[in-house]
Amino acid sequence: MTFARSIDPGAGQFTLSDQDFEAIAKFAHKNFGLALSSNKKPLVSSRLSRRLNKLNVRNFDKYLASLDAPGGEGERSELLSLLTTNVTQFFREPHHFETLREEVLPPLIEKARSGGRVRLWSAGCSNGQEPYTIAMVLHQLCPDAGRLDIKILGTDIDPVVVRTAQAAQYPDDELAQIPAKYRVKGRKGDDSHMPEVIRSLVSFGVLNLIEPFPFHGKFDAIYCRNVAIYFDTPTQQKVWAAFQKSLNPGGYLFIGHSERMSGPAASHLQSAGITTYINSSAGSRT
Numbered sequence: 001m002t003f004a005r006s007i008d009p010g011a012g013q014f015t016l017s018d019q020d021f022e023a024i025a026k027f028a029h030k031n032f033g034l035a036l037s038s039n040k041k042p043l044v045s046s047r048l049s050r051r052l053n054k055l056n057v058r059n060f061d062k063y064l065a066s067l068d069a070p071g072g073e074g075e076r077s078e079l080l081s082l083l084t085t086n087v088t089q090f091f092r093e094p095h096h097f098e099t100l101r102e103e104v105l106p107p108l109i110e111k112a113r114s115g116g117r118v119r120l121w122s123a124g125c126s127n128g129q130e131p132y133t134i135a136m137v138l139h140q141l142c143p144d145a146g147r148l149d150i151k152i153l154g155t156d157i158d159p160v161v162v163r164t165a166q167a168a169q170y171p172d173d174e175l176a177q178i179p180a181k182y183r184v185k186g187r188k189g190d191d192s193h194m195p196e197v198i199r200s201l202v203s204f205g206v207l208n209l210i211e212p213f214p215f216h217g218k219f220d221a222i223y224c225r226n227v228a229i230y231f232d233t234p235t236q237q238k239v240w241a242a243f244q245k246s247l248n249p250g251g252y253l254f255i256g257h258s259e260r261m262s263g264p265a266a267s268h269l270q271s272a273g274i275t276t277y278i279n280s281s282a283g284s285r286t
């Protein structure tokens with residue numbers, strides 16, 4: 001088999017070779033936890049070839065080296081974006097938010113009203129619709145949540161989507177999915193945005209889920225949906241275990257509908273509905 005790069009002599013276009021694909025798959029697994037199986041090769045090849053042609057790069061090894069070099073963050077994030085999708089929406093998989101409204105939040109709001117600390121995390125939050133949905137449900141149940149010690153964190157590996165989430169501006173057709181009172185009309189043709197009362201409940205950060213989590217305290221609920229689908233089984237199991245250890249006893253974990261719980265975390269997480277788990281492990285509450 002030859003791994004030589006194929007260059008269209010007419011257009012001088014770059015085309016990804018098998019060897020390049022293997023190299024990028026290795027990089028993506030090491031740095032993002034992504035599992036790029038060979039059936040992804042056509043998709044990755046066409047997207048990455050387009051990217052390299054856009055950058056006018058003809059030497060793939062140079063491109064690979066630039067990803068690891070100082071200042072390579074921007075291109076790493078571009079690469080991640082073309083290997084994954086940021087698709088999300090407000091109230092996606094609505095029954096997870098019914099559980100939030102009916103089972104998860106009422107006792108947590110009581111806990112916060114008696115001076116307790118409540119933390120909710122949307123891990124792999126993309127452009128922010130998931131953590132803002134959590135915030136809207138919370139605000140509907142507890143309009144004074146902003147005065148209590150209740151905080152929602154949204155994180156994603158991709159700094160571009162984290163910036164979009166922070167800006168909290170969305171096209172009107174997306175905001176049509178949320179209650180009208182939470183839509184603030186943009187001025188002079190700007191997109192509409194989330195109101196301050198919701199924005200102030202959520203903070204955002206860049207975080208790679210395959211690296212050790214930087215938190216001291218534990219969470220009462222974690223939403224990590226449609227993210228682990230990109231990981232291979234050993235990576236998924238590591239991430240599930242890290243979430244389980246980050247949950248208070250009785251804390252909830254919500255995962256995506258195409259994802260499966262497995263590995264050591266499974267024995268501590270009891271099923272509590274579709275793709276919904278409760279941490280049964282004893283530990284110190286924070």
Ligand SMILES: C[S@@+](CC[C@H](N)C(=O)[O-])C[C@H]1O[C@@H](n2cnc3c(N)ncnc32)[C@H](O)[C@@H]1O
Nearest residue numbers: 032085087088124126157158208209225226227
């Ligand atoms: C399809 S979106 C899911 C958004 C939202 N959770 C939902 O279900 O609607 C997947 C997100 O996972 C993020 N992601 C992929 N690998 C990640 C990693 N290793 N650490 C953190 N986020 C990651 C991507 O950047 C993307 O924004």
